[in-house]
Amino acid sequence: MLDPDAAFPTACYLCGGRELQLRFGERRTSAPTPDLADGSYNCTSLRHGNHAPIWRCRTCGLLFQWPLPDPDDLLKAYSAVEDPVYVGERANRYYTFQRVLGALGPARSRRLLDVGAYCGYFVDVARKAGFQAEGTELSVWAAGQGRELGLTVHNQTVGERAASGDTYDVVTMWDVVEHLADPRAELEATFGLLAPGGQLHLSTIDAGSRIARALGQHWPWLMEMHLYYFDRHTVASLLQQAGFRVERIGLYSHVVSVDYLLTKVAAAIPAVDSVAESIRTVVPEHWRVPVNLGDNMHIVAHRPA
Numbered sequence: 052m053l054d055p056d057a058a059f060p061t062a063c064y065l066c067g068g069r070e071l072q073l074r075f076g077e078r079r080t081s082a083p084t085p086d087l088a089d090g091s092y093n094c095t096s097l098r099h100g101n102h103a104p105i106w107r108c109r110t111c112g113l114l115f116q117w118p119l120p121d122p123d124d125l126l127k128a129y130s131a132v133e134d135p136v137y138v139g140e141r142a143n144r145y146y147t148f149q150r151v152l153g154a155l156g157p158a159r160s161r162r163l164l165d166v167g168a169y170c171g172y173f174v175d176v177a178r179k180a181g182f183q184a185e186g187t188e189l190s191v192w193a194a195g196q197g198r199e200l201g202l203t204v205h206n207q208t209v210g211e212r213a214a215s216g217d218t219y220d221v222v223t224m225w226d227v228v229e230h231l232a233d234p235r236a237e238l239e240a241t242f243g244l245l246a247p248g249g250q251l252h253l254s255t256i257d258a259g260s261r262i263a264r265a266l267g268q269h270w271p272w273l274m275e276m277h278l279y280y281f282d283r284h285t286v287a288s289l290l291q292q293a294g295f296r297v298e299r300i301g302l303y304s305h306v307v308s309v310d311y312l313l314t315k316v317a318a319a320i321p322a323v324d325s326v327a328e329s330i331r332t333v334v335p336e337h338w339r340v341p342v343n344l345g346d347n348m349h350i351v352a353h354r355p356a
């Protein structure tokens with residue numbers, strides 16, 4: 052539907068609407084490298100406030116980057132990601148995932164696939180809770196980290212995983228969908244990975260949240276690696292288009308160390324950098340806080356039986 056070479060988007064990816072407005076102009080402190088290999092696609096990227104122009108569909112409210120990066124370049128960039136900072140945050144990721152695991156219901160040896168498993172930490176948490184858990188991950192480095200933990204982490208796209216014929220009772224996609232160049236196609240492939248009645252749990256940033264609307268162009272999640280910015284309505288439409296029934300939409304919170312939080316805040320708002328530095332000197336390194344500003348959604352959907 053969309054011509055990727057057009058200078059301006061001509062129709063909304065989600066609803067086909069043609070009334071599109073430039074919502075946030077391009078902001079870049081430095082030009083993106085031609086091969087996208089500047090760390091922008093790392094999970095822990097600090098390139099807040101760097102992004103291509105972001106457009107809004109007046110019909111459905113979808114926000115999206117335009118122009119989109121070339122899908123092949125994107126795949127290569129994600130395959131090449133190495134992100135040791137994330138490994139340093141391992142304990143906090145485990146806290147985050149243990150909190151969210153409760154929403155999945157009893158494990159009962161159900162088969163689970165974590166899409167965008169990164170270093171496999173959620174797979175590990177789910178396996179220890181009694182799921183038959185596997186992951187799939189584009190980054191060769193991250194999938195390798197997961198395998199070093201003794202986990203099954205495929206180095207495949209969702210489409211490649213679906214082509215294997217394997218099916219699962221639960222698929223999870225934590226903070227993945229906003230990174231995808233063609234999220235509907237990936238969700239359709241995900242639908243095919245679920246057994247009838249199987250559940251999909253995904254999280255994504257909420258562009259319709261109070262804080263996102265209040266901060267406008269200063270909302271820190273406007274970043275190069277985030278191609279689509281959904282709200283409760285648009286994410287539900289996307290899932291319905293891929294065949295899913297949406298059950299509920301709640302909030303998702305991350306647990307991070309105070310040190311990591313200060314680094315992120317300082318990267319997003321340079322003016323607080325010196326304040327962050329002085330807080331850092333008095334806060335114990337191991338302090339952790341759940342971060343939930345109401346701008347991260349947890350969506351539960353299922354493949355109809």
Ligand SMILES: [Zn+2]
Binds near residue numbers: 109
């Ligand atoms: Zn639209």
